[in-house]
Amino acid sequence: MKIVDGDKAECDRCESVSPLADVSLLEKETNRNYERVLCDDCLGAVGVPQGYTLRRDISHLATSS
Secondary structure, three states: OOEEOOOOOEOOOOOOEEEHHEEEEEEOOOOEEEEEEEEEHHHHHHHHOOEEEEEEEOHHHOOOO
């Protein structure tokens, strides 16, 4: 996950940069936790695969400058 300017994230699929309020986080807990940030367009294309959970609010990851 790439946080940009403290309050934006880069989509792991298309590499667009969006505010944290506009992206979602796909998570899968395994021996190696797996997290993937997706913009709304990519989330619509990918959906939520079986075994994954979707977290829509990741604004707590914002950092102040």
